[in-house]
Amino acid sequence: MISFKTLARAFAVLAFACAAAVTIAVAPSGAAGAAQDIQAKVHLRTVPLTIVNRSGRGKMFVFVYGTYNGTSYYVAHPAGTVSTFPNSTSYQAYGLAFGNKKKVTIRVPEMMNTRVYVSYGRKLKFTSAGGVPSTPSGWSQSDPTGGKNPNFRTLFDWFEYSWGPQPAPVPPKLPANATYLNGNQTQVDMFGLPMLFTFVGVDANNNPATLRGGFKSAKARKRIFAAMKKAGAPWKRLVIGGRKKIPLRVISPYNGISMGVFPADQFDGYIDSVWNKYTGGSAAKTVVARTTGPTQGFTGAVSGTDLVFTRTGAGGTVTFAKPTTMQAYQAWAPTVSPAGDADLQTGAGELMTMVQATLMRTTMLASNSISACPATTAYYRNAPVNMYSKTIHRYAYKRLAYGFGFDDVCNQGSDQQVFQPTRVILTIQPLNK
Structure with missing residues (x-):
């Protein structure tokens, strides 16, 4: 939920x-x-x-x-x-x-x-x-x-x-x-x-x-x-x-990229694997999600370099361009069509949170339902593990x-x-x- x-x-x-x-x-x-x-x-x-x-x-x-x-x-x-x-x-x-x-x-x-x-x-x-x-x-x-x-x-x-x-x-x-x-x-x-x-x-x-x-x-x-x-x-x-003294801090991966101490392509391989899995158009290669409010159901698949979610029933799409490692760690906004649909915009906001969370916890390959909440033992198990977030938790x-x-x-x-x-x-x- x-x-x-x-x-x-x-x-x-x-x-x-x-x-x-x-x-x-x-x-x-x-x-x-x-x-x-x-x-x-x-x-x-x-x-x-x-x-x-x-x-x-x-x-x-x-x-x-x-x-x-x-x-x-x-x-x-x-x-x-x-x-x-x-x-x-x-x-x-x-x-x-x-x-x-x-x-x-x-x-x-x-x-x-x-x-x-x-x-x-x-x-x-x-x-x-x-x-x-x-x-x-x-x-x-x-x-x-x-x-x-x-x-x-x-x-x-x-x-x-x-x-x-x-x-x-x-x-x-x-x-x-x-x-x-x-x-x-x-x-x-x-x-x-x-x-x-x-x-x-x-x-x-x-x-x-x-x-x-x-x-x-x-x-x-x-x-x-x-x-x-x-x-x-x-x-x-x-x-x-x-x-010489105690450490000042540990910084997040995206700040590490900006500072030049963390590789800018560190997460690229996992992103490629996710995009490859959901390419093809068959039911077995789709992402599903349910959001709250009037928007409800979405089905997603990769088209070209975009992950495109289509709203069930009322139509409309929410499109995520393939992210860089930096974008994945920061979260990146989708485009919405039609842009003036307020309910679709709300659903897009929820989808954005789910996409980042399932990428960061590396559960997006293990399960195609990005709105599901598995046991926390499923988080940070699949390579590449986000050691920063895993350690903080x-x-x-x-x-x-x-x-x-x-x-x-x-x-x-x-x-x-x-x-x-x-x-x-x-x-x-x-x-x-």
Whole structure:
């Protein structure tokens, strides 16, 4: 089954996981007065975010940003006051400084597309052209303007959430003005810090709920890096840093391709095998899928270099061009005909999530039903195994994680949701046990 959360992410998850659309930070000196003025105007409600620092590292900085009514804000003070970003193309350092403290609390506001960055040793640096902050990159040594990337050698990671009014229909046992808090810790781009997030609130029946995601084991980080190195080339090349100190991070395969440390044709052979299997037009050489909503059934076959899905009954096609290795790891959008068919567009979004998930888990040759959810023992068994995603899942809490953009297909993502949130806890597990 495709989850509602997968559908919501179908055309947005890559931008959300890799993107710079939303941000919040710690105010540069002198901004406190402006932050208080803005807070008074927007009246953002807050909940306490407690950060438990078990990392074993000192000089911790926390940077929180998000959007409210289309404007980007950052948390300028632990009490929850917020400020807007300057319109600046120059890098500025952001982050609330907490030194060696083992536990700190910040009031985090009700905002959408929020990220909570934790860095050690130094603050992260951001540009904010048009008042929208940039995304700190751990997978490129150069910044977009050709200079040095000020964040590449910084130890950091993040988790993300959206908190806002629950769209209609509101579950009947909740108040009409109920809010929801949905979030995850993503490894779509990289894994740097072993974070465990905890949401406290109520469930849809208004019963107390405490939900977690991320990494619970104190040994998770050490084991992930050890497994990636043991996997050999090209996987060990995704580990960044660590010659004299602990590694900074392990980056995803597509970021490894961009950085020149991972082969651009690594997955080509499997893609060729899939396209060959579903070429020929016979019933034995078709892909089938069922989507939710009015679209329902699809049958797919390779025509030329395209994988073409035809909708059952109402007609219309969803066409996937044969992808490169990079496109497969990132997910790539199909073309839809007729383009103006809203139901078909919805179905295309679901198909996109299924195609990427079955390629990444190398189950697309083993089963021609891409909407089926086999036992998780079927994932990452058939060569070439995605060792990055397999390793992240192996050591994640309940083995739920985001090793690629649409990893929530068949409910394998780390996202969790509560209503009426009252508390958030973020635990940074040890870095080198």
